[in-house]
Amino acid sequence: MHNFIKESWYEILVTMIHIINFLSIINLIFREKRSTEATVAWVLVLLTAPAIGCILYISFGRGISKNNMFKIKETEDKILKENIIDTQIKLDRNDNLEPNLIEYKDMIYALANSNNSHFTTNNDVELFPEPNDFFESLLDELKKAKHHINIQFYIFKDDEIGNKIIDILIDKVQNGVEVRLLYDAVGSRLLSDKSIHKLKKAGVKVGAFFPSFMKIINFNLNYRNHRKIVVIDSKVGFIGGNNIGDEYLGKDPKFGYWRDTHLKITGDSVKDLNIRFILDWRYTTKEDLDLDKYFENKTVRLSNSDACKNIGMQIVSSGPDSTELDEIKYGYIKMIQKAKKYIYIQTPYFILDKTLTDALKIACFSGVDVRIMIPSKPDHPFVYWASSSYAGELLKYGAKLFNYDHNAFLHAKTIVVDDCVCSIGTANFDIRSFELNFEINAFMYSSQVAKKQRAIFENDILKSKEITLDTYNSRSRYMRLKESISRLLSPIL
Numbered sequence: 069m070h071n072f073i074k075e076s077w078y079e080i081l082v083t084m085i086h087i088i089n090f091l092s093i094i095n096l097i098f099r100e101k102r103s104t105e106a107t108v109a110w111v112l113v114l115l116t117a118p119a120i121g122c123i124l125y126i127s128f129g130r131g132i133s134k135n136n137m138f139k140i141k142e143t144e145d146k147i148l149k150e151n152i153i154d155t156q157i158k159l160d161r162n163d164n165l166e167p168n169l170i171e172y173k174d175m176i177y178a179l180a181n182s183n184n185s186h187f188t189t190n191n192d193v194e195l196f197p198e199p200n201d202f203f204e205s206l207l208d209e210l211k212k213a214k215h216h217i218n219i220q221f222y223i224f225k226d227d228e229i230g231n232k233i234i235d236i237l238i239d240k241v242q243n244g245v246e247v248r249l250l251y252d253a254v255g256s257r258l259l260s261d262k263s264i265h266k267l268k269k270a271g272v273k274v275g276a277f278f279p280s281f282m283k284i285i286n287f288n289l290n291y292r293n294h295r296k297i298v299v300i301d302s303k304v305g306f307i308g309g310n311n312i313g314d315e316y317l318g319k320d321p322k323f324g325y326w327r328d329t330h331l332k333i334t335g336d337s338v339k340d341l342n343i344r345f346i347l348d349w350r351y352t353t354k355e356d357l358d359l360d361k362y363f364e365n366k367t368v369r370l371s372n373s374d375a376c377k378n379i380g381m382q383i384v385s386s387g388p389d390s391t392e393l394d395e396i397k398y399g400y401i402k403m404i405q406k407a408k409k410y411i412y413i414q415t416p417y418f419i420l421d422k423t424l425t426d427a428l429k430i431a432c433f434s435g436v437d438v439r440i441m442i443p444s445k446p447d448h449p450f451v452y453w454a455s456s457s458y459a460g461e462l463l464k465y466g467a468k469l470f471n472y473d474h475n476a477f478l479h480a481k482t483i484v485v486d487d488c489v490c491s492i493g494t495a496n497f498d499i500r501s502f503e504l505n506f507e508i509n510a511f512m513y514s515s516q517v518a519k520k521q522r523a524i525f526e527n528d529i530l531k532s533k534e535i536t537l538d539t540y541n542s543r544s545r546y547m548r549l550k551e552s553i554s555r556l557l558s559p560i561l
Contacts, residue, residue, distance in 0.1 A: 109557060151186035151340075158187060165189075165380060169488055169513045175402040176382065179511065183395040185382040191335030193376045193510075193517055195492070196308070197480075197524045199316045202330040203229060206298065206306060209332075210236045213300050216246040218345045220297040222255040222494070223311035226263040228319075230312050234263060238270040247272045250349055252293045253279040255311070275352040277506075291388050294494050294505040296330075297345045305338040307331050307383075307493055307510050309479050316479075323447070325476035327528070329414070329521075331492050331510055333381070340383040344508055376520065380513035386495070387506035396495045396509050397502040400483060401427050407485045410437040412525045414480045418442050418455040419498035419558045425458070432465040441525065441532060443478045444471035451498070453547075453554035460551075463537040470532040478528075481509075484521040489513055492521070499558065 159165075159173050179185040196202035210217060210233065217240060224230060241247040249267060251259060253276040267274050277293040298306040308330030310316050318325045333341065346357050386395040404411055404427040411431055418440065420428075432438050440459050446452030459469045472478035481497075484490040493509025495501040512518075 112556075148184045148186075148343075152180050152184060155180045155187040158189065165513070166515060168515065169380065172406065172489055172513055175399070175406065175489070175511075176380075176513070178402060179382050179384050179395065179399055182393050182398060183384050183386070185384045185395075185511075186337075186340050187380065187382050188336035188340070189378055189380045191333060191337045191379040191381045193379045193381075193512065193514075194332040195376075195517070195520055195524070196330040196332065197327070199310055199318070199326055199328050199330075202306075202308070202310055202328075202332075203317065205332055207232060207236065209298075209300050209304050209306075210240070213240050213245050215301045216248075216299075217301075218248050218250075218297070218299040218342060218349070220250040220293075220295055220345055220348060221312050222252045222292065222294045222296060223313055224249070224251040224256045225258050225313040226260055227314045229314055229317060230259075231263075233312060234267060237267065237272050241271040248275070248345075248349060249273070250275045250277060250293075250345070250352060252277045254292055255294070273353070273355070275349060277348065277352050290504055292505050293348065294501065295344070295348065295385070295508045296494055297341055297348075297508065299338060299342045299345055302338060302342055303334060305333040305341040307333065307341060307508060309481050309492075309494060318476075323445070323477035325473070327472060327476050327478045327480060329480035329482050329492055329524070333510065335379070335381075337381045337383055337510070341508075344383065344385050348506070376514060376516040378514075379517060382511045383508065384493075384511055385506070385508045386502070388504055389506075394502045396491075396493070396507055397424070399491060399509070399511050400424065400497070403483060403485045403489055403491065404428060404431055406489075407431055407436045408434075409486045410439070410522075412439050412441075412482075412484050412522060413497060414441045414478060414482045414525065414528070415497040416443055416447070416455075416477070416479050416481075417451050417496040417498040417500070418459050419451065419500070420458050421499060421502070424497070425461070428462055428467065429465045432462065432467050438462070438467040439470065439525070439529075440467060441470040441472055441478060441528060444474040444533065445477060447477065449550075450554045450557065453550045454558040455498075456547075457551040457555045458558075460535070460540045463535070463540055469535040469540070470529055471535055472528060473531040474533070476531070482521060482525070484518050484525065487515050487518045487522060490518045490521045 155176070159176060162170060165173075176187050180187060194205070196205065217237065219233075219237070226234060237247050237249065249272055256276075264274055278291060296306075296308060296311060309328040310330050314320065315323060316326050316328065320326075349355065350357055384395050384399055386393070386397070401424060404424075411428075428438055440462065442455055442459055443452070459467075463469055481495055482490070482492050483497075489511065491509050491511045493507065495505075495507040495509050501507050
């Protein structure tokens with residue numbers, strides 16, 4: 069009798085799993101507008117490993133509600149539309165566009181129309197290829213804050229560098245500065261309750277994006293806010309690949325030296341950076357902030373002689389809240405399509421859909437010097453093996469592949485083309501960044517910035533190992549197997 073009851077419960081459980089999986093497959097095919105690759109990958113997992121697939125799909129695979137996540141008020145919509153009109157006027161008059169950049173007007177139009185990405189030319193930019201320099205500048209600018217600090221990171225830890233920032237934020241809020249800290253609930257899971265309570269008690273406003281239920285269950289585990297934004301007094305902004313943690317300063321022996329790229333911006337684009345923060349903040353905390361209040365301050369210029377001046381720029385964001393558009397990916401594709409001389413890409417994760425793969429193949433066939441730099445060590449093994457597979461495939465078409473210093477970890481997300489256009493931000497060259505994460509990039513139309521980023525890339529080559537086609541083809545059978553399995557699962561990694 070006891071065995072009969074056990075078997076009955078087992079049969080009921082198995083039946084329930086199959087019913088859930090069947091309904092999940094129906095939902096994937098008929099309701100969720102995912103890529104064919106992602107849909108096929110999830111169906112394969114649900115059919116071949118029903119129990120594990122069911123758990124994985126419930127944890128990682130479900131879609132999110134996309135309706136009006138980031139609501140725009142009527143007055144704010146007017147501001148955005150005025151910005152786009154201003155963009156069109158600038159482009160029609162070729163305002164401050166270098167002669168060799170006029171041919172990129174169609175790219176600027178595309179990003180403006182798909183993403184409300186205002187094009188501005190009144191910007192100064194400083195590049196930080198060294199995390200130490202970025203953090204030094206960030207701490208310095210935070211200490212100068214007079215009116216408000218809006219700070220957002222995917223990962224925020226209360227380790228040595230994190231506590232330095234926390235202390236500054238608390239000091240500033242106690243001296244009358246408005247301070248808001250937004251972090252991703254999963255990425256910043258190591259941020260302690262003690263530090264959060266300390267910040268809130270001092271008067272810092274704190275928000276967690278897609279928080280976990282009772283810190284255990286997260287119904288939006290697969291959809292993360294990967295953006296890194298800092299805006300100080302609407303005058304200075306930071307955007308790039310670094311998060312807040314000691315490992316970004318090279319203090320984690322597992323990764324060693326951390327190679328990342330960050331930007332410091334002053335000028336009109338800081339306002340556009342602030343818009344993105346405020347929209348994320350309002351969705352997360354429901355605080356009814358008025359955009360107008362944060363656009364009253366006049367912008368200032370960097371006095372640093374190393375800064376690039378009068379930079380044309382668009383701040384472009386993307387995320388799973390929009391099913392029809394992959395705005396940052398569109399920007400990458402447009403850069404690749406327009407390249408005539410070279411394309412240099414740095415990314416820790418390189419997992420492409422067919423559109424990007426074909427675009428890079430065509431560039432190779434067209435005689436463009438395509439160079440891809442990825443890490444030489446994994447932080448996520450399956451993602452690393454999949455990246456190796458996609459990058460290795462392009463070697464057959466003439467691309468060059470570099471593995472960055474094996475004693476370091478490459479985390480920069482950059483692409484530079486023809487000494488003309490450069491993009492630096494949070495979006496990797498992978499399906500997760502394009503379809504699942506909330507991301508933000510700065511697209512810069514400037515020979516000054518492009519040449520600096522090219523020089524940074526070429527300096528990194530000196531610390532890298534080139535993987536030739538012969539080297540790649542001589543990899544072990546075990547490595548080929550790992551790549552094949554990882555590539556098959558890549559749409560859901």
